[in-house]
Amino acid sequence: MAVLVGKNTKVIVQGITGQQGSFHTKLMLEYGTQIVAGVTPGKAGQSVEGVPVFGTVKDALAMHPADFSIIFVPAKFLKDAAFESLSNGLDTVLITENVPLHDVLSIIEFARGKKRLVIGPNCPGIITPGETKLGIMPGHIFSKGNTGVISRSGTLTYEIIEQMTRKGIGQSTVIGIGGDQIVGTNFIDALAYFGKDDETREIVLIGEIGGDQEERAAEFIQNHVSKKVVAYIAGVHAPKGKRMGHAGAIITGNAGTAESKINAFERIGVKVARLPSEIIGLLG
Amino acid sequence: MNLKEYQGKDIFRDNGISVLAGFVVSRADSIGSKINSLSGEELVVKAQVLTGGRGKAGGIKIVKRSRVQDAVSELIGKDIKGFRIKEVLVEEKAAVLKEIYVSLAVNRVEKCLSLILCMEGGIDIEEISAKSPEKIIKAPIRGKDGLSHIDALCKDSIGVLGLEPGAAVKLADIIRKMHSIAVRYDAELVEINPLALTGHGFAALDAKLVIDDNALFRHPEFASGKEESLTDIEKEANKFGIQYVELDGDIAIIGNGAGLVMATLDVLHHYGGKPANFLDVGGGASVEVMEKSLELCMMKKPRGIFINIFGGITRCDFIAQGIVDFVGRKAIDVPLAVRMIGTNEQEGRRILEGKGISSLSSMEECAKKIVELAGSL
Incomplete structure (x- = not known):
């Protein structure tokens, strides 16, 4: 497991x-x-x-x-x-x-x-490829492996998983934490689980605009996660003050911008992909 | 959805938080005798628009009683940061001894509400939070017993806030009332900025309430306000469960899933294109929803359309049928680039090819293609 x-x-x-x-x-x-x-x-x-x-x-x-x-x-x-x-x-x-x-x-x-x-709520669920799926994600795109994935979105995760699987990078477990402002398991909780898991060697974090979960996750990674983490942040070009579909995806004032999240990760040496396809190159 | 200041103040008044006497008008000539109920030589005239920084933008005026009608007619119909002023609040002017900031807001990481207090009122809380965090007190409010420590907290905070010790009990009382408002009205934010100490105790000089859109089914009284804040295309999209946000570029975007659509906007930008909109068809979109999505996109007369679908519970054959039905009904006179993979992909491709429409399997290739096609018009 x-x-x-x-x-x-x-x-x-x-x-x-x-x-x-x-x-x-x-x-x-x-x-x-x-x-x-x-x-x-x-x-x-x-x-x-x-x-x-x-x-x-x-x-x-x-x-x-x-x-x-x-x-x-x-x-x-x-x-x-x-x-x-x-x-x-x-x-x-x-x-x-x-x-x-x-x-x-x-x-x-x-x-x-x-x-x-x-x-969750408003999440695709959790899957351990080859073992079990508690969620709505299309099972066939996943493959068993040693990369943990944590994401605030559904289809964007499938997009990235499909590319990982095609390039032979399997997943230990994938957790869709959900796109709302408040979710039960957040990035920090999930990072802690993957940090302790023997089958997980590296972690992909897929974030988006809104809130400061990613910034807080960066702080947590610096202090508590020794495994390699790479990230992607959606919404670099989203306008301020508009909810981009997800209840949680909104830039209010200067808070919640993609720029702030990307900086928080890069400052601690977590590489951030600029295109979804670039994640593959950052892994391994 | 955001409530206007006077709506927030009505809620405050109903729930025992003091506000100043005032009235709302949408026409200068309807002030009439209402002004007689207000006392004081000078009155405050405030534009009711859903944007911050009204004061700096000229939306708040302090005028003599005799000048109120002129001030109201100057404001009505004027634009503040793109928002048309339809209503104006006329209020008494308080003799303020001291102003502070107080709010209850969602704390995403702590997964609860947070109480935020600041020794200065009428300020940009994010800015102060970044520059002078020592001026701010933050405390989590969790669950039913979340307020049990509030009296102690107010007593301890009174020095930092620059208030007399006697004010602690009154402040705690206001915070309790704000919390019950948050719960009762399903608010994500209850903010008083500034909360003023006057000769008669505390009064809320401004009110900002954000009601949770997901809870509007419990608060039908606010439903009309939600409509008011949307553009015509956004209203139409809402009826079909489509998430649509108007942007200022010229390439229309249709995708499934908020995260994927956001990534699609970014990828399009990466290749030099500018998105005209954000459009998420949602999960498991029907043929009709896809057709409607194209119709909505065409309303803004884009230079190209970029469709990006990753089929999970969304079926590519439904998406393709929606495209084909729309094109059969109404010619699309701008370039169309389709990226479609996942559930029933082969069937979807076959449907599109029947109408001479090709599709790609990479979103990045597809972004490049639409930028080229739209650019060469």
Whole structure:
């Protein structure tokens, strides 16, 4: 097992009977993810892709012990769903987008109290290639290897992963931390996991404009990460004051610019690719 | 979305934070007798626009009572940093003993709200934060018990802020009210800059509230304000779940996923092109959404169109069908460059080739191509 998830990780899917939930349950099963149960209130007794559905997380766990929950429910119901999985002791991946900020703050505070992990919201999930996938990323572009990847975006990550795989650079684990202002697992948390992982030799960090996560990550790398880290920052030419799709991708005043992030990394010797394709040349 | 000052002050007033007496007008001739409810020889006339630095840009005037009507008519209709003034707030002028800065804002790294206090008010907090961090006090506010330390914190901070010890209790009370406003109205930012100490206690001389767009379903009263801040094309895009941001270049961009679209803008710049927009079709875009995206892009009359799709849950065949349907309906008279890989890529290519449209597999090659084609028009 590389970071956080591996072939023995047992997973339940909350919102499994919904369109997204059932579609991605099928793809995750095809990838080899051990999905032991699904949960949708009022749908107990049904099955999705051969996975038994329960009305509550507690009922599901009574029959099928699990480690992680992955949640696909609509934004309005996410807070309740997340509290349910966390209070039952599960680490939780939140795929749902457009979640109210104060709901996310409550979820993270609750998880802290329960000492549980939250990834997301508004994220593609986490994958350990060749072992398991808890997310919505296209599995076939990933390949097993020793490079850890952490990213705030989805498709941009696929873009870079596809190039890595084509050039024979496999991945230990890839964590899509999500594009919102506040996310459960941030760059620093993820860097700490990869820093301690024996199967990870080098780390790719894919950031974007908005906030100061990248600057703080640079500080953390300098003091706590001895492995090689390379970075790419999207949004060098984004205008100030406009949200570039992601809730978190906005330059306010002079804070959150790509320039500030690139400088923070280069100052400590982390090389920053100017084009997505340049990452390959910086690795190895 | 940002609220205007008077909207923020209405919320402050409703929740027990003192503001000065005032009224809002959108026409100078509608002031009438409203002015009689305000006291003082001089009054403050403030343009209600969603941009900082109004004062320096001439949007705030202190005038004699008799000059208020003139000041209002001078401001209405004027532009401040590209924002048209539609409303003006007329307020009493406070006798200020001391001004400070106070806000509750999202702290991304600590994953909570942060209380920020500064000994100076009416300032650019980012600038002070960079130049004189010693003037600023920051404290995390976490969860339900996040405010349990606030009285102690205010007592300890009073010296740094340059206030009398007696003010600590009042300041803590205001911070508690700001926090309950943040939670109740789903605000990402509640800022009072400046918070003034007057002979009658503290009063908020300005109000900045940013309401979380994702929570607007809980606050339908703000929904119309969201619309107001968008351009016509952005409004149309919103209806289809398309993320669109107008930019000032001349090559239209369509992509899937915010990060990839941002990277596409950067790659286009790298090869000398200037993007006309940011357009994210979202995940799993339908044929109709793709068609609509092209229609939106054409509204700005670009010199070229660059489509960059990495198919995951988005299907290349749907994207291709959307392009072909649009072209079948409406001729595109500018160069088009398509980069498309991933889910159902072969099927997508076949659909495009049926209409004589080629596609590339590298986004960088595609950026080079569209810059060449658009440049040679």
